[in-house]
Amino acid sequence: MKKEVMTVVKNVEIADKLYLLVLSGASYLAPGQFLQIKVPEYTLRRPFCAADYDEKNDFLSIIYKVVGGGTKAMTKFEVGQKIDVLNCLGNGFDLSKTKKPLLIGGGVGIVPLFYLAKELKKQGHEIISVLGYPCKDQCFFLEEFSKLGKVYISTDDGSLGVKGNVLDILKTEDIEYDEFFACGPPIMLKALSSWNSNGQVSLESKMGCGFGACMGCSIKTTKGYKRVCKEGPVFKIDEVIFE
Amino acid sequence: MKKDTQVKLFGKILDNPIIPASGTFGFGYGFADYYDINVLGSIALKGTTLNERYGNPLERVCDCPCGMLNAIGLQNPGIDVVLNEELPKLKKVYSKPVILNIGGHSFDEYIEVASRVGGNPQILCIELNISCPNVKEGGMQFGLDEHLASKLVGEIKKVSKKPVLVKLSPNVTDIVKMAKAVENAGADGISLINTLVGMRIDLNTAKPVISVKTAGYSGRGIFPVALRMVYQVYEAVNIPVVGMGGVSNAFEVIEMMLAGASAVMVGTENLLNPFASKEIIEELPLAMEELNIDSLSEIIGKSHRV
Numbered sequence A: 001m002k003k004e005v006m007t008v009v010k011n012v013e014i015a016d017k018l019y020l021l022v023l024s025g026a027s028y029l030a031p032g033q034f035l036q037i038k039v040p041e042y043t044l045r046r047p048f049c050a051a052d053y054d055e056k057n058d059f060l061s062i063i064y065k066v067v068g069g070g071t072k073a074m075t076k077f078e079v080g081q082k083i084d085v086l087n088c089l090g091n092g093f094d095l096s097k098t099k100k101p102l103l104i105g106g107g108v109g110i111v112p113l114f115y116l117a118k119e120l121k122k123q124g125h126e127i128i129s130v131l132g133y134p135c136k137d138q139c140f141f142l143e144e145f146s147k148l149g150k151v152y153i154s155t156d157d158g159s160l161g162v163k164g165n166v167l168d169i170l171k172t173e174d175i176e177y178d179e180f181f182a183c184g185p186p187i188m189l190k191a192l193s194s195w196n197s198n199g200q201v202s203l204e205s206k207m208g209c210g211f212g213a214c215m216g217c218s219i220k221t222t223k224g225y226k227r228v229c230k231e232g233p234v235f236k237i238d239e240v241i242f243e
Numbered sequence B: 001m002k003k004d005t006q007v008k009l010f011g012k013i014l015d016n017p018i019i020p021a022s023g024t025f026g027f028g029y030g031f032a033d034y035y036d037i038n039v040l041g042s043i044a045l046k047g048t049t050l051n052e053r054y055g056n057p058l059e060r061v062c063d064c065p066c067g068m069l070n071a072i073g074l075q076n077p078g079i080d081v082v083l084n085e086e087l088p089k090l091k092k093v094y095s096k097p098v099i100l101n102i103g104g105h106s107f108d109e110y111i112e113v114a115s116r117v118g119g120n121p122q123i124l125c126i127e128l129n130i131s132c133p134n135v136k137e138g139g140m141q142f143g144l145d146e147h148l149a150s151k152l153v154g155e156i157k158k159v160s161k162k163p164v165l166v167k168l169s170p171n172v173t174d175i176v177k178m179a180k181a182v183e184n185a186g187a188d189g190i191s192l193i194n195t196l197v198g199m200r201i202d203l204n205t206a207k208p209v210i211s212v213k214t215a216g217y218s219g220r221g222i223f224p225v226a227l228r229m230v231y232q233v234y235e236a237v238n239i240p241v242v243g244m245g246g247v248s249n250a251f252e253v254i255e256m257m258l259a260g261a262s263a264v265m266v267g268t269e270n271l272l273n274p275f276a277s278k279e280i281i282e283e284l285p286l287a288m289e290e291l292n293i294d295s296l297s298e299i300i301g302k303s304h305r306v
């Protein structure tokens, strides 16, 4: 955990209700780690994954969806504004074992996978991604993922790629991999867990603190109670007990 | 002139009155990764029960104006793990005695936990949480009924080798009556306030946000309520009062002490800013300078004497 004052470099809408926020003055954080942003007028900080990190400029990017008051207030962040952030939270993905990774993302859950994909590419891996979006207008990072490797796409309404969800792709396509890395809505992750157990998932939970002090985010796992903010947000999928 | 921030609690000198409140600082050692926690006057540990508890289902926390709701439901690893694993871990990074906060569901559970603590030199006192609004089968019940509270404190005093600090619930009509009852039953000190029972409803689903519907409200918004209760209790009892509730800066620490607090706990603020307790300790001498205060222990309850 690092408490940092970051400066807004960019804050723009990139798809319907989806914003890209670029912050400068950020320490390095690993793919899958997250940050807690203080939003003026709100008490609890808002958690977001790193979407990208640019080491040369200390630029950290996040992509956030406007879902409530806090994220709506974030759209008002202006270039040059100073933001109070807790950075480098959580464990991040474990990249040490995979030889043939597969990335599976749904909705905003695709965000941390982009940064992960870049890092895996750097380490010499071939990148295969299966991405599920609600509809064509909600698609983001398509070009970026395509540049990194092969991409399979599904949309709920069929406006792009396969009509359905990522499971529909995984069950029909014969994709070769040894370990998957997933992030997305709970229902998707639960379905993934009964499909295959050799993977890591990044989970979400409401957070009181984000650094392990309040027990607000605890989940049950096969290895006892774990804090999503501290022992997570990335867990081995076969350890998570999906409710 | 050098500012004297020392205070005394149960015969022990604390370097300063700042104590992170139970449930907002885990078992302490986690924060040693962020700063040298030896600056803290003491530490109140997460509420501990006889056996391991997961607590309530998620959602357990909720954002609110000027504060938050929590219904953690006393997640903790149980007293034996706390004594044999958590306390030794803390000892490596914190050299002062700490406050062991006890939660429970029955007389037997509280008594058993208090007895297992024994004379452990790492423990300054036990804090009896009879005010947790978040456990179904009891907890706060003890803190709402003065007869139950007295009986419990009496029993605990029989088995405890440590001073007993009783943590009161603000969810009562007459806080003074409760304070007097536990003092008469033998409490060595009183800490207050625990959280105020509140709730929020999700506008989209019309369901309560918190899984168990109601939860405890804490944070800056409760400061005036907490201060009023500390003031009233100080006036009514002859044992030390530890004040807490919404404290977020050194001036509020001083205000709590003027109202009668011998020491001051900082809770929710640690969750919003992990450095909060340390920063408040650093601000204290500056705030004292500004207010012409030389010694903190001299201002305890001063607003009752002017």
Ligand SMILES: Cc1cc2nc3c(=O)[nH]c(=O)nc-3n(C[C@H](O)[C@H](O)[C@H](O)COP(=O)(O)OP(=O)(O)OC[C@H]3O[C@@H](n4cnc5c(N)ncnc54)[C@H](O)[C@@H]3O)c2cc1C
Binding pocket: A034, A044, A045, A046, A047, A048, A049, A050, A062, A063, A064, A065, A066, A067, A068, A069, A070, A071, A072, A108, A111, A112, A203, A204, A205, A206, A207, A233, B062, B063
């Ligand atoms: C580790 C982690 C990483 C995340 N990464 C991203 C990301 O990269 N992009 C993105 O758009 N969103 C992400 N989220 C979800 C994001 O934190 C919430 O959408 C956001 O907090 C909503 O705030 P609000 O005030 O607009 O919504 P409200 O619903 O008004 O928020 C009320 C409270 O609930 C909390 N909350 C609401 N939804 C969630 C949620 N899904 N997860 C956790 N807390 C929630 C809020 O923080 C706030 O405390 C992530 C969540 C976690 C836990």
Ligand SMILES: Cc1cc2nc3c(=O)[nH]c(=O)nc-3n(C[C@H](O)[C@H](O)[C@H](O)COP(=O)(O)O)c2cc1C
Binding pocket: A208, A214, B021, B022, B023, B024, B046, B047, B048, B070, B072, B074, B101, B103, B129, B132, B167, B193, B194, B195, B218, B219, B220, B222, B244, B245, B246, B247, B265, B266, B267, B268, B269
């Ligand atoms: C997340 C959370 C967990 C808490 N857990 C406990 C607990 O285990 N035992 C206890 O006596 N009080 C507990 N409390 C209450 C605090 O110790 C304190 O009395 C209350 O929050 C008021 O202080 P504050 O406004 O500074 O937070 C908890 C509070 C919060 C916010």
Ligand code: FES
Binding pocket: A206, A207, A208, A209, A210, A211, A212, A213, A214, A215, A216, A217, A218, A227, A228, A229, A230
């Ligand atoms: S959010 Fe506080 S422990 Fe995870």
